[in-house]
Amino acid sequence: AQTVTQSQPEMSVQEAETVTLSCTYDTSESDYYLFWYKQPPSRQMILVIRQEAYKQQNATENRFSVNFQKAAKSFSLKISDSQLGDAAMYFCAYRALDSGYALNFGKGTSLLVTP
Amino acid sequence: EAQVTQNPRYLITVTGKKLTVTCSQNMNHEYMSWYRQDPGLGLRQIYYSMNVEVTDKGDVPEGYKVSRKEKRNFPLILESPSPNQTSLYFCASFWGDEQFFGPGTRLTVL
Numbered sequence: 341a342q343t344v345t346q347s348q349p350e351m352s353v354q355e356a357e358t359v360t361l362s363c364t365y366d367t368s369e370s371d372y373y374l375f376w377y378k379q380p381p382s383r384q385m386i387l388v389i390r391q392e393a394y395k396q397q398n399a400t401e402n403r404f405s406v407n408f409q410k411a412a413k414s415f416s417l418k419i420s421d422s423q424l425g426d427a428a429m430y431f432c433a434y435r436a437l438d439s440g441y442a443l444n445f446g447k448g449t450s451l452l453v454t455p
Numbered sequence: 456e457a458q459v460t461q462n463p464r465y466l467i468t469v470t471g472k473k474l475t476v477t478c479s480q481n482m483n484h485e486y487m488s489w490y491r492q493d494p495g496l497g498l499r500q501i502y503y504s505m506n507v508e509v510t511d512k513g514d515v516p517e518g519y520k521v522s523r524k525e526k527r528n529f530p531l532i533l534e535s536p537s538p539n540q541t542s543l544y545f546c547a548s549f550w551g552d553e554q555f556f557g558p559g560t561r562l563t564v565l
Contacts, residue, residue, distance in 0.1 A: 442500055
């Protein structure tokens with residue numbers, strides 16, 4: 341199974357500042373999907389952003405953007421203008437095209453947002 | 456409203472007492488799956504189903520069973536729960552670009 345690594349168990353950011361969460365993955369496939377999920381204290385899994393590997397353009401959703409470096413197998417999430425409501429656990433996930441919809445998750449990064 | 460529902464949301468049980476966690480989706484998705492979430496381990500897939508009567512093991516299937524008799528339902532069965540199955544469980548359904556996770560079931564096995 342493909343490995344997804346999130347090397348930062350915890351991160352902290354001040355309100356209105358920018359933070360970047362790291363994710364690397366291991367695969368021999370050329371086409372796949374990558375995702376970032378947010379899990380607030382309610383435990384609900386919320387899809388933040390997705391990236392198709394064949395697209396060179398980095399995905400963006402409002403204050404959330406990714407830096408997708410395919411050759412380096414890196415997929416970091418940038419949160420701009422951080423808000424208190426961004427405090428949550430963030431999971432990076434990989435999905436191969438030929439694996440149905442099976443997701444391989446990283447271990448997560450806990451983001452603390454301070455006033 | 457499109458959603459995945461799970462019941463119960465919380466359950467405390469004892470070792471060896473059979474239990475079922477139900478999962479239902481109203482989007483007519485063909486693919487459904489179960490994940491467990493443990494601290495420091497992220498989410499890991501237990502079982503998945505590509506369609507009615509088609510199920511297969513994920514990464515951590517030991518101690519679990521599933522069935523898919525109808526497209527909308529995908530129950531998770533623990534025939535003889537053990538303390539190492541204490542976890543947070545998520546059901547999810549997918550099709551095309553759509554994906555929905557259920558609200559989670561917190562299971563404690565004493």
